[in-house]
Every structure is written in structure tokens, then in C-alpha cells.
Amino acid sequence: MRTKMQILGIETSCDETAAAVVEDGCRIISDVVSSQIDIHARYGGVVPEVASRQHLLTIIPVVSQAMTEVSWQDINGIAVTFGPGLAGSLLVGVNVAKAIALAKKLPVTGVNHLEAHIYANWLDSSSSPGENGRVKFPCLCLVVSGGHSDLVLMKGHGQFEKLGRTRDDAAGEAFDKAARILDLGYPGGPAIEQAARSGTPCLPLPRAWLKESHDFSFSGLTTALWQRVHKGGISVANAAASFQLAIVDVLVAKTIEAAKQLKVEQILLSGGVAANKTLAQHFLANSPVPVLIPPPHLCTDNAAMVAACGYYHFQAGKVSGYDLDVVPSLGIG
Secondary structure, three states, X not given: OOOOOEEEEEEOOOOEEEEEEEEOOOEEEEEEEEEOHHHHHOOOOOOHHXXXXXXXXXXXXXXXXXXXXXXXXXXXXXXEEEEOOOHHXXXXXXXXXXXXXXXXXXXXXXXXXXXXXXHHHHOOOOOOOOOOXXXXXXXXXXXXXXXXXXXXXXXXXXXXXXXXXXXXXOHHHHHHHHHHHOOOOOOHHHHHHHHHOOOOOXXXXXXXXXXXXXXXXXXXXXXXXXXXHHHOOOOHHHHHHHHHHHHHHHHHHHHHHHHHHHOOOEEEEEOHHHHOHHHHHHHHHHOOOOEEOOOHHHHOOOOHHHHHHHXXXXXXXXXXXXXXXXXXXXOOO
16 A cells, blocks of 8 residues: 655745645645734734744644644654745744754755645645646646736646746735725735625726736736826725726736647646636636636645645655755745
8 A cells, every 4th residue: 555645834934824734745634824914904914023923922833733633653744935935934934844853853845935835736635645636737827926926837846937927016915005095904805806896897997918928017007096096986896896807807818828828738826816706717717728726725825735845845855954944035937
């Protein structure tokens, strides 16, 4: 019989303290997330110093809760996010992971947070161990979150080629700014999506197509929303619906165009913005190839995706030393 591999994942890149145990890169055994949204909401965004101090308070209880389903003897390795992210937050997770690895005599591997988001598409508690058969290479990955809007070609496990990125505001950052303009609160993505449900996308907001490029740009859109709202005469719901559709149009059109050019087998969505239902609906309705989208709770930051990515690191023999350090500006591809 094949030996199962269980990986403990640890994630502290921003304002979620998370730990999870995943078996064979796909089956979630435990998945614990402690969110700081309520703490940072009063500031309208994440305060790095506050975030890192909160990680210090919650990391041990979160890891302990994740380990209630298994024993340490069952764990084969530890995967931890080492970048990109907030330096202080990353340091908490990396140092705890290394300390546990040393104490339990376990290997540790550093995981790229952006790659981990992509691996959320492998997670499926109902699938058989190992490859779940859902993902086919080559695939085109769109990672959209508060800090990133990256278009990446994935040719195989650990084989990433960046095709495009945001030139200014990421999609999630644009949603946060729009929510502040419309006085909808934080986090902006869910707030805009909620308000848009009762609105009509009737504002002629601009789309930055950046032709001959796979890059994205949303700062001009945010400025246009601010100018239009301050003229008055437009409802918050209609403004939210118009802004949301402008972002969705660009993300969907540019990704599908790249998918056709590269003749990929699938499109994989990931990152917090991938939880947006309108974005998912437009992809599913317009894509010429199958589109995979993780469930909403796996789109936002979590440790199960880190453990899934870590499984393939260990399969490839990628083990980090105890000198593993954080890389806040780490990229992908």
C-alpha cells in the first residue's frame, strides 16, 4: 500500500493566522483560520504592526487546534509561507514553523504565498489521494487578491511563468479604495459585491485594456469612480455595480485572450477576489476552456493551500534549511 503524506501548513502573510493539515496534497484533515478583520476594520485597512502582534497571540492556539485531528507522529513535514507579505507577520509563521520542525525533527519547506493560492484548486475533501484529476497542464492561473493581480502560465508542478501583473493597484486594492469612496466599510471586496446586488451597472466607467500586454491597471478606474461619485446623482448600489463590472470585464477578457493565445487546457482562478460570484459567473459563461474556482473559504488566505503546495515541494525534494528567512517582496514565475 502507498504511504500517505500528511503536511502541516502554516500561513501568516497578512492578517489571517492559519494552520491546516492536508493529506497527499488534496484531502483536508483540518483547516483553522483566525481572522483579524474586526481588528483592522476600524482603520480601514491592515496595520502591519497590529497584525504581527496579533499573530504572536494566536499562532500557537491555532496550530494546536489544527493538530487535534492527528498526532505529531502522523505529520511528515511542515510547509510555511515565507513571502510575499508583511515582514513582521511572515516572521511569526516562519519562526514558529522552524521551531516546531526542530523540536519534532521534521523537514520544513518555504512556500510562495502566490503559488499556494493556485494550489487551492487541488484541494477537494472528496477526492482520492494524490492527483485529483481536476487540473490539467498547461493551465493559465489568475491570482487576484488585495495585493496581487498576476496572470501566470503553469506548465507543471513548480513550473510557473509570469505573463502579466498589475502596473498599479491590484484588483482587491481597487475594491478596497472603491469601498472607501462609497463609504461601504472594510474589507472592500465583499462590501462592493453586497452593494452591487441591488444596483445596475449603468455608469460608463473606463477599462484599461493595455493592448499588446497581459498586464492590468485599475488606478484610473478608481479615480474615475471618485470623480463620478463626487458629481452626485448616482446611487451607491449603481456605483458599486458599475465598478465591479468594470474590474470583472478586464480580468475575464484579458485572461481568456491569453488562454486562447497559449492554447491552455484550463483556467485556474485563485486569491480572495476569486470568491466574487460575478467574476466566477462571467468566466464560466465566456471561457472556451474549463475554469476551476476554489470554494470561497479557500480563495481567501488559509493554510490548507500552503500545505497542498508544500506536499508537491516535498515530492520534488525541496526542503528548506533552518536559515529560511522571509522575503516580503517575493514574486512568482
